[in-house]
Amino acid sequence: xxxxxxxxxxxxxxxxxxxxxxxxxxxxxxxxxxxxxxxxxxxxxxxxxxxxxxxxxxxxxxxxxxxxxxxxxxxxxxxxxxxxxxxxxxxxxxxxxxxxxxxxxxxxxxxxxxxxxxxxxxxxxxxxxxxxxxxxxxxxxxxxxxxxxxxxxxxxxxxxxxxxxxxxxxxxxxxxxxxxxxxxxxxxxxxxxxxxxxxx
Amino acid sequence: xxxxxxxxxxxxxxxxxxxxxxxxxxxxxxxxxxxxxxxxxxxxxxxxxxxxxxxxxxxxxxxxxxxxxxxxxxxxxxxxxxxxxxxxxxxxxxxxxxxxxxxxxxxxxxxxxxxxxxxxxxxxxxxxxxxxxxxxxxxxxxxxxxxxxxxxxxxxxxxxxxxxxxxxxxxxxxxxxxxxxxxxxxxxxxxxxxxxxxxxxxxxxxxxxxxxxxxxxxxxxxxxxxxxxxxxxxxxxxxxxxxxxxxxxxxxx
Amino acid sequence: xxxxxxxxxxxxxxxxxxxxxxxxxxxxxxxxxxxxxxxxxxxxxxxxxxxxxxxxxxxxxxxxxxxxxxxxxxxxxxxxxxxxxxxxxxxxxxxxxxxxxxxxxxxxxxxxxxxxxxxxxxxxxxxxxxxxxxxxxxxxxxxxxxxxxxxxxxxxxxxxxxxxxxxxxxxxxxxxxxxxxxxxxxxxxxxxxxxxxxxxxxxxxxxxxxxxxxxxxxxxxx
Numbered sequence: 001x002x003x004x005x006x007x008x009x010x011x012x013x014x015x016x017x018x019x020x021x022x023x024x025x026x027x028x029x030x031x032x033x034x035x036x037x038x039x040x041x042x043x044x045x046x047x048x049x050x051x052x053x054x055x056x057x058x059x060x061x062x063x064x065x066x067x068x069x070x071x072x073x074x075x076x077x078x079x080x081x082x083x084x085x086x087x088x089x090x091x092x093x094x095x096x097x098x099x100x101x102x103x104x105x106x107x108x109x110x111x112x113x114x115x116x117x118x119x120x121x122x123x124x125x126x127x128x129x130x131x132x133x134x135x136x137x138x139x140x141x142x143x144x145x146x147x148x149x150x151x152x153x154x155x156x157x158x159x160x161x162x163x164x165x166x167x168x169x170x171x172x173x174x175x176x177x178x179x180x181x182x183x184x185x186x187x188x189x190x191x192x193x194x195x196x197x198x199x200x
Numbered sequence: 201x202x203x204x205x206x207x208x209x210x211x212x213x214x215x216x217x218x219x220x221x222x223x224x225x226x227x228x229x230x231x232x233x234x235x236x237x238x239x240x241x242x243x244x245x246x247x248x249x250x251x252x253x254x255x256x257x258x259x260x261x262x263x264x265x266x267x268x269x270x271x272x273x274x275x276x277x278x279x280x281x282x283x284x285x286x287x288x289x290x291x292x293x294x295x296x297x298x299x300x301x302x303x304x305x306x307x308x309x310x311x312x313x314x315x316x317x318x319x320x321x322x323x324x325x326x327x328x329x330x331x332x333x334x335x336x337x338x339x340x341x342x343x344x345x346x347x348x349x350x351x352x353x354x355x356x357x358x359x360x361x362x363x364x365x366x367x368x369x370x371x372x373x374x375x376x377x378x379x380x381x382x383x384x385x386x387x388x389x390x391x392x393x394x395x396x397x398x399x400x401x402x403x404x405x406x407x408x409x410x411x412x413x414x415x416x417x418x419x420x421x422x423x424x425x426x427x428x429x430x431x432x433x434x435x436x437x438x439x440x441x442x443x444x445x446x447x448x449x450x451x452x453x
Numbered sequence: 454x455x456x457x458x459x460x461x462x463x464x465x466x467x468x469x470x471x472x473x474x475x476x477x478x479x480x481x482x483x484x485x486x487x488x489x490x491x492x493x494x495x496x497x498x499x500x501x502x503x504x505x506x507x508x509x510x511x512x513x514x515x516x517x518x519x520x521x522x523x524x525x526x527x528x529x530x531x532x533x534x535x536x537x538x539x540x541x542x543x544x545x546x547x548x549x550x551x552x553x554x555x556x557x558x559x560x561x562x563x564x565x566x567x568x569x570x571x572x573x574x575x576x577x578x579x580x581x582x583x584x585x586x587x588x589x590x591x592x593x594x595x596x597x598x599x600x601x602x603x604x605x606x607x608x609x610x611x612x613x614x615x616x617x618x619x620x621x622x623x624x625x626x627x628x629x630x631x632x633x634x635x636x637x638x639x640x641x642x643x644x645x646x647x648x649x650x651x652x653x654x655x656x657x658x659x660x661x662x663x664x665x666x667x668x669x670x671x672x673x674x675x
Contacts (some may be wrong), residue, residue, distance in 0.1 A: 050572040080531030086470040098459035126438040322495030452539050
């Protein structure tokens with residue numbers, strides 16, 4: 001499997017964010033998008049996720065499911081956690097598990113993997129920022145998708161949480177997954193660097 | 201036992217545990233006496249047996265206003281003295297007040313049915329009670345809209361006090377509006393020239409219903425205090441989870 | 454299918470929990486209806502003549518105002534991104550959200566109608582007619598209002614703008630809803646004619662609404 005983009009150009013609000021961008025990542029590879037603020041890291045991720053239309057260029061996922069589009073085979077972990085404070089931790093995860101069409105799978109185990117299994121029935125409103133992030137990471141585990149698109153995935157996490165997440169990313173790569181992460185912190189795994197801004 | 205002792209939620213819980221059974225008993229006895237007297241009261245020469253609805257309607261109507269008064273005092277407690285129990289008192293009084301107001305509306309329209317031929321007439325007094333009912337519901341909606349009790353408390357307190365100032369103005373306006381269109385209210389037929397045969401049962405019922413309110417209010421306050429404790433325990437559990445999780449990972453590493 | 458039912462169940466659950474707005478719509482409906490007699494006077498004969506119109510206006514405004522948050526809440530917390538990316542067609546997801554909204558906020562309005570009919574001196578037949586027309590017509594209000602709710606996400610503002618956008622679209626529903634209720638009460642047209650047009654309007658909006666909303670969401674994300 002190979003995720004690639006060619007000659008991508010993104011325009012937002014009349015301003016050219018980036019242009020002529022090429023990248024590719026194969027199965028088991030991680031791509032770290034780095035660069036200063038405003039260099040278009042988030043925009044690139046949203047273009048790959050199909051949430052922004054590129055002004056030019058093409059995206060392709062070779063060797064994926066031909067029936068499905070690229071966004072349908074990807075997980076997107078954005079700045080916002082996509083959690084409803086009124087629902088319990090388990091209800092939040094179970095909803096995404098069911099809505100994203102995960103195979104029957106023990107959502108409880110996914111919560112245990114991010115160390116939230118004691119908070120299962122508490123409202124998500126009571127969680128701290130780091131715990132909310134852990135809960136959204138549990139979403140990536142509960143439904144299998146080959147491509148993970150991560151936007152500053154470790155920003156709210158403490159050291160233990162970061163280590164835990166590095167382990168989960170390694171597992172995902174070992175299964176032949178692809179990770180594309182926008183980050184200004186070291187990811188903690190071997191990753192190819194895609195430098196935005198500056199170099200153009 | 202002073203007022204400051206009562207202010208402590210734990211003391212409050214301990215005290216009400218002892219008081220509540222007695223209060224409930226007294227309420228039941230007075231209600232039984234009042235209902236018996238009401239049933240035994242003679243029929244009105246004009247209104248017949250329907251006048252007996254008055255024995256339920258008047259206490260409910262009186263409490264519908266009284267509860268807002270209690271809530272206003274509690275609102276002052278929240279805003280001025282920042283008292284922890286004040287918001288609990290106000291919040292738990294609102295649904296009870298709304299229930300009394302609703303009963304006043306229902307009994308009022310049942311009472312009016314033989315006079316008017318319809319269940320509802322835009323009679324000045326009934327209409328004012330209806331607006332009061334809407335204000336109770338609005339206040340309850342405000343408390344429901346915000347999950348964090350301390351954030352909802354101040355907004356609700358301000359609204360309660362504004363309501364307390366506005367209720368007389370609303371009542372005056374509605375009276376004025378109503379007299380433009382039609383005079384005479386059935387409720388004035390009873391008026392202050394009430395016969396002694398009616399006065400006693402009415403008085404007993406008024407006291408019984410007031411006791412009923414106090415009993416229900418104290419019980420509701422206990423529930424609210426416990427509900428807030430559960431909430432803070434859950435929040436503690438949520439933060440403890442992270443620590444346990446970290447400890448596990450540290451052990452594994 | 455299970456994805457859609459999960460979405461419906463989630464939205465209803467949120468609407469009914471603390472912070473959810475389902476019952477505020479009913480309260481608004483009640484308040485608007487109670488305000489009317491103060492404007493037109495407490496004459497019962499007049500009120501019973503205006504009753505269906507008052508109830509329809511109240512229901513129209515109530516269902517419109519609760520629609521405001523239909524998509525913006527999901528947009529603000531990032532859920533909308535995931536819904537757009539998912540394997541469920543966006544049109545169906547929009548329809549599911551609108552259906553959930555109607556179940557949580559529209560149905561209670563119809564349940565409240567008999568009580569309000571009592572206040573407006575409507576008799577049994579008239580109340581039944583209004584409730585029936587609301588049952589047939591409020592889906593149309595929700596599904597056309599959804600288009601405005603989707604535009605509110607795109608334009609980053611809701612509230613009054615949403616009302617200005619959607620109110621003209623709901624005029625046909627209002628016309629035939631009130632006409633059908635009046636027909637049932639006093640004639641001279643038969644109830645069936647305006648009522649079937651009302652049902653047709655609802656069915657059309659069931660088709661158009663989700664497509665228009667999905668299209669505006671797709672192009673409006675950034």
